[in-house]
Amino acid sequence: QVQLQESDPGLVKPSGTLSLTCAVSGGSISGSNWWSWVRQPPGKGLEWIGEMYHSGSSNYNPSLKSRVTISVDKSKNQFSLKVSSMTAADTAVYYCAMRNGDYAWFDPWGQGTLVTVSS
C-alpha cells in the first residue's frame, strides 16, 4: 500500500523559493501512476498545482505554471515541488498525492505540510 510523506520546510521568506519533497513508500515511483501536488490556503478550498509522470511528462496549473517546477527522483523514490517568488498568497497546506487511472482520482494523499510565507 503506497504511503506518501511530505518534507517540512515551515517558513519561507517573501520572494523566496519553496522546496518540498514527497517520499513514496510501499510502491515504485516508476509505476503507472502520476505524482501530484495540491494546496489549500487556511480555511479555503483545494487547488491543484500540477503533476508529473516518471518519464518526465508533466501538467501544470496555468495560474502557477510560470513559478512551479515538479520533478521526479527515481533513485530516491520521491518527487519534488519548487515554487518561486513566494508571497503571502502562497501560504497554504501543501499536499502530495498519487493520481490514479484514466479518471485521475487522487489517492492516497500525504498528511500535508503547512507552508507560511513571512519575513
Add this chain to the structure above:
Amino acid sequence: DIQMTQSPSSLSASVGDRVTITCRASQSISSYLNWYQQKPGKAPKLLIYAASSLQSGVPSRFSGSGSGTDFTLTISSLQPEDFATYYCQQSYNTPRTFGPGTKVDIK
C-alpha cells in the same frame, strides 16, 4: 478551465438523515468526477471515483451518481463520523479543478 460549483455550501443534519450534495460542472465532463471527504486538520480522503465507483474501504452508505454536468453525492444514513467537508473534483482535463466544498455539520 472547467468551473465546479457545489450546493449547498453548508448543511446541518442529524444522525440517521439522508444527505444529498450536488456538484455541477461548467461544461460536460462525462463521468470524470471524483468525491472527497475532508476532516479538520486532515488530508482529503477519496470516497467516490468515476462519478459512481465506491473506493475500497468506504462504507456503502456513500454513493455517487450523475454524468455530463450534474452529479450527486448521497449519504444514505448520516453517521457521527461523516461530519466533514465534501469536495468534488473534475478529472476531464487539466487544470484539474475542485468544487468549493460542502460542510456538513450537526443539527
